[in-house]
Amino acid sequence: MNELQREYYAFINNMDVRLGAFVLADLPETFDKEDGETVKFPKDFGPKSLPMLELFVLSRFPTPDDVIDPENRRFVEGLIRYLGETYLRAIGGAWDHDEETGNGMPFIRPDTEEGPLKGEPIPILAIILAAVDARTAEVFTAVLSKARENLGGDGEPKRSCTGLAMGMLTAENSSEEEVEFLTRFIGTVEPGIAAWTQEQADPSSWEFGREALVRLGKQLKARYDSRDEMMTEEETEFVAGAMRFIGETIRRIGFGQWRYGADLEPDDPRSRQPFVRFRVGDQNLDMVPWRLAQTALEDSNSIASGLDTIISMREEEAANEAAAEGDGAKSDDAEPDGTK
Template sequence: MDSADQQFAWLIRLSDRLDHLDDVLTRDEGQSLDFSAESLGVLERYLHGRYGDQESIDADEEAEWIVEGAAAYTGELLMRLAGGRWDQETEPATWRVPPIHADPALKLPAVAPLELALTAARGGGPALTRSYTEWNVVVGEKRLAEPSWEPVKQPTIGVDPPTVEASESAYLADWLAAQERAFPAWADRFGTAAGWDFSRESLVALGALVLRVLPGPDAFRDPANLPFREVAAWYGGETMRRSAGGHWKYRHGDPETTPFAGWPYLRRRLDDGAFGQPYLAIQLGVDWRDPDLLVQQYDLYIQ
């Protein structure tokens, strides 16, 4: 998996890691993640108290979720202070979490939130609050020199509230209507025997059908196959939505470089909850020759 794929995978699981960490801290400490500077101290004390050394981290089945959650939280909090984005590079650490870059105007070096979280968990001192303090000093100096300056943060899907353009809403409405109109003819062409009844079992048939119609990445990208894959993605998403609720979403962008952009996707609830990505499941199913990814996506969505 290359660095762009690693970044994509991280941004997909980031909000789940944050939610899990928030649940754990609320349960164990009676604390909630509020994105305040003081919350980093709470998080450091929790990590140190739970672990204290690498051996304890290795022995904890929840460690990946908790430490990655701490990395996600630290990165997002630093970027709320100083702007910036998650990068495509990967760290030489136990898990693959990309570093963050502050707003370029600050000329700060990249920071690896996972290494900060691991340092705190191993008992290596207040790595989280130290980094926040260092960035805060630079931000303060920048504001003093340029009072009108404001940091720019690249929105993180599932964490930052999305800014929906009118054209995005219009595109989604048109797309949904077009696929619903095309579905009866699509179902007739590709076999009513498959039982296109929006059931989980029908996604097994759809996964196999996708690999027959789209035998490889070139076929997936072939404009001639666009009508097939559009309805297939719509059907996969509708099967999820009709089973567990949710809303279709859409954001402009290139799906090859930006998670959740360029293809319609689902969200279980408006502000939080599981994502459903039928289009991505189809693309990866074609790339990996795996007919089961749609069913797996369904199972994750309805949990």
Template sequence: MNELQREFTAFINNMDVRLGAFVLADLPETFETEDGETVKFPKDFGPKSLPMLELFVLSKFPSTEAILEAEHRRFFEGLIRYLGETYLRAIGGVWDHDETTGNGMPFIRPDTEQGPAAGEPIPLVAIVLTAVDQRSAEVFTAVLDKARELLGGDGQPRRKCTGLSLGMLTAENSSEEEVEFLTRFIGTVEPGIAAWTQEQADPASWGFDRDSLARLGKQISARYDSPADMMDEEETPFTAGAMRFIGETIRRIAVGQWRYGTELEKDDPRHHQPYVRFLIGDQNLDLVPWRLIQAALEDSEAIASALDAVIEMRENEAAEAAEKSESAAENNSDEG
């Protein structure tokens, strides 16, 4: 996997947290229109949010030079995420990337009447820069209108919503402290793991897979005699990297979301700890990497076994869904 592919993978994997943080922290609750009226700012990824979003961007940045300044990179990336996800919901398509389109940043490859993802790329970076340069507050919507025309027929998407941010953080399911922490922490996961693996024996052999988790469990069991040993200041680089590696590996394989424990009792394992949440049916399953590291002291298979448990629950959930679907089909057949 080359560097561009790694960056794109990180962009997609971090969509829920980064996009949620952008919506909660960077977009206002209300906005004052040009005629002085204060209105509620729509943050629902709907087409009607685009004019207001563009007006807000224009109010923040007087020129393309301003929005491209390094200090605004996080906002710019969040804006691209929001814009892309809004287009996906309205017209269908997929996130994509290459070395030339969209200044090397992820872009949308939209659906058309020819088929899924059959359209010309929608370069989100160029669209934002054009909007800031033209200052008409009509660019975001004009791009969507053109894409709808290419869908043919009534301009409606041919398939169900293709947006990615299904587990996105919201004001209802998170706190300001959690959003602030995750906004910082998520950006350290990929580079932290990369630096950590380079310090391990045979760096290239470490992958986001079960075998690596099992090997790490054995390494921790051999390296430490007690939890106190691993809390030594000299061990911080190893344990911090291992924690990120465990959480990110299980999150990717079993499809989870990084969270952070705020507003919890001190005896809760998630208290002030980054953890990974999995939605199984209508229940949450939370795994705390720091606790898994400690568990490996007693059982070197504890980390890999945690992954096995989540996968088994996922498989049971899928089997139950399939059984319900078959049962419903049989009932419909009997009624017919």
């Protein structure tokens, strides 16, 4: 996997947290229009939010050069996520990436009347640059209108497409403290793991998978005799890297979401700790990387066993869904006989 692919998968895998944090922390609750009127800022990923979003972007960036300033990268990435997800909901399609399109950033490959993903790519960063250059507050909507024309008919998507941000943080399921922490923390996960693996004997062998978790469990058990040893200042860097590797591995494989334990009781293992939440059916399963790292001192297989638990639950969930679909098909087939 090359660097561009790694960045793309990190972009997609962190969509829920990063997009949720952008909506909560970076988009305002109200906005003052040029005529002085104060209006509520829409954050619903609907087409009607695009003109207001574009006005807000123009107020942030005087020139296209400001958009690509490294100091604004976090905000611009959040903007790309929001704008792309808004287009996905309105016209259908999927996120994509390649070497040439999108100024090195993920872009949208839209559906058209010819079929799914048949449209010309919509390079989100290029659209933002064009909007800031034009300063008309009409570019975001014009792009969507053109894409709707390519859908043919009434301009409605041919398939249901709700984008990727189904589990994102909202004001209802998270606190301001959690959003602030995750906004900082998520950006340290990928580089933290990269730096940590470079310090290992064989950096290229630390891929996100069960085998690496088994090896890490053995390493922790051999390295530390007690939890107190893990908590010394000298071990902070190693433990922080290991914790990020554990959490990111099980998150990617089990399709989880980074969260942070704000406002929890002190005796809760998640309290003041980043953890990974998995939504299985109508229940949440939370795994705390710091806690998993500690349990490896007694059982070196405990970290991998945590991943096994998630995989098993996902397999059971898939089996139940398949069975339900099968029962539905049988019911449909039997319906004519039942109505005789």
